[in-house]
Amino acid sequence: MTGNPVVDWASDYDVFDPGYITNPFPVWDELRSSCPVAHTERLGGSWLPTTYEDVCAIARDPRRFSSIEITVVPPDLDDEFANVKAAPIQSDPPEHTWSRRLLLPAFAPRAVTRYEQSTQELCNSLIDGFIDRSSVDAAVEYAQQIPVRVIAAMLGIAESMSDTFTDWVRGVLEFAAIDPELAKRSRVEALTFLHSEIIDRKAHPGDDLISYLLAQEVDGEPVPDLHVLGTCGLLLVAGADTTWSSIGSALWHLASHDADRKRLVAEPELVPNAIEEFLRAYSPVTMARIVAEDTDVGSATMRAGDRVLMAFPAANRDPNAFEDADQVIIDRERNRHVAFGAGIHRCVGSNLARMEMRIAIETWLARIPEFHLEDPSAVTWAGGQVRGPRHLPVTFP
Ligand code: HEM
Numbered sequence: 204m205t206g207n208p209v210v211d212w213a214s215d216y217d218v219f220d221p222g223y224i225t226n227p228f229p230v231w232d233e234l235r236s237s238c239p240v241a242h243t244e245r246l247g248g249s250w251l252p253t254t255y256e257d258v259c260a261i262a263r264d265p266r267r268f269s270s271i272e273i274t275v276v277p278p279d280l281d282d283e284f285a286n287v288k289a290a291p292i293q294s295d296p297p298e299h300t301w302s303r304r305l306l307l308p309a310f311a312p313r314a315v316t317r318y319e320q321s322t323q324e325l326c327n328s329l330i331d332g333f334i335d336r337s338s339v340d341a342a343v344e345y346a347q348q349i350p351v352r353v354i355a356a357m358l359g360i361a362e363s364m365s366d367t368f369t370d371w372v373r374g375v376l377e378f379a380a381i382d383p384e385l386a387k388r389s390r391v392e393a394l395t396f397l398h399s400e401i402i403d404r405k406a407h408p409g410d411d412l413i414s415y416l417l418a419q420e421v422d423g424e425p426v427p428d429l430h431v432l433g434t435c436g437l438l439l440v441a442g443a444d445t446t447w448s449s450i451g452s453a454l455w456h457l458a459s460h461d462a463d464r465k466r467l468v469a470e471p472e473l474v475p476n477a478i479e480e481f482l483r484a485y486s487p488v489t490m491a492r493i494v495a496e497d498t499d500v501g502s503a504t505m506r507a508g509d510r511v512l513m514a515f516p517a518a519n520r521d522p523n524a525f526e527d528a529d530q531v532i533i534d535r536e537r538n539r540h541v542a543f544g545a546g547i548h549r550c551v552g553s554n555l556a557r558m559e560m561r562i563a564i565e566t567w568l569a570r571i572p573e574f575h576l577e578d579p580s581a582v583t584w585a586g587g588q589v590r591g592p593r594h595l596p597v598t599f600p
Pocket residue numbers: 262270273291292293303306354437438439441442443445446449486487488490491513515541542543544545547548549550551552553555556
């Protein structure tokens with residue numbers, strides 16, 4: 204929570220309100236029908252569009268809505284890495300165009316299959332670690348462990364750094380609103396570490412993403428080290444928390460909805476479809492934009508410099524865009540969700556994220572077909588920039 208309890212969500216929303224983090228859906232439903240673009244003065248002030256139409260229109264208009272700042276909590280950058288930008292996500296064209304192009308080959312569908320087998324082995328070895336216990340925190344001991352190891356492997360970084368990476372990512376994203384000092388320290392430590400890895404790869408190039416980025420050229424010049432640093436920092440943050448949250452939300456759903464769990468066990472070929480529905484219904488990511496010029500969105504008059512929170516999760520629950528939007532329908536046919544964003548910044552890592560989610564859920568269901576929430580009230584959620592379960596105790600026979 205970032206101040207007094209909320210009385211009026213339309214004019215004073217708080218994305219860190221504990222009730223909203225646990226169950227934001229009724230707030231979005233109410234806002235969509237009463238005040239589809241909400242406003243708050245909290246955390247420096249921001250706008251919150253909640254309809255599919257508005258969120259997509261803003262995402263597809265990078266000229267009026269800049270990505271120069273994309274964090275839900277305004278950043279406090281006065282450290283030695285203040286000029287390191289997380290491109291492409293934190294950039295506008297023309298920088299965005301070439302910095303995104305650099306990354307695309309590494310995350311193409313074929314490139315991602317290279318990590319499929321190791322992801323499956325990882326999931327199995329995690330399950331080996333707790334299957335004899337009949338209970339586990341599926342968020343901490345499973346979901347959280349997977350994406351950070353996959354991205355570390357891609358960057359050529361020792362697996363032993365995974366827990367430290369997780370702490371840094373949580374410090375930067377999850378705790379930014381309540382502990383700005385921790386957020387700053389986490390960012391500096393992560394970038395200092397990645398910088399030392401870049402220096403190492405320049406001397407000893409390998410078969411990893413850092414070496415690949417260092418070997419690329421833009422307009423005949425090597426990509427500057429600071430650019431590679433910002434991009435690697437982004438991949439760590441964007442690749443870890445998002446996917447772990449999505450795996451956790453999917454497991455939360457299956458632990459609390461027996462019919463869907465049983466159906467996926469009986470029809471594993473439905474898993475990819477179910478994953479799209481989990482991504483829609485429990486979208487983790489909210490990004491920000493900065494208004495580049497005075498502009499109106501519906502009845503909201505936005506001024507240059509204002510912050511807009513891109514509520515992709517709220518857009519994905521809009522009944523004007525999805526039939527039975529509040530229902531989780533694991534064999535939903537029409538599902539043009541925007542969990543991965545829309546427009547020029549649409550997620551570069553979506554193939555990787557989908558692969559990780561599919562393998563994580565398939566492997567879990569094959570080995571633990573029956574499981575339930577140990578105590579629904581013991582489940583905790585993180586919110587703000589990335590929403591997902593942080594503690595998810597489940598039991599199984
Ligand atoms: C379920 C998991 C994920 C979700 C829901 C997700 C969501 C998103 C969203 C909504 C955006 C758009 C941001 C904007 O409009 O400002 C985005 C961009 C991005 N994501 Fe993901 N993401 C996920 C996983 C990943 C992974 C695994 C990686 C890579 C390791 C990744 C890398 C990126 C990058 C590099 C961008 C910036 C693209 C650009 O600015 O052109 N994401 N993601």
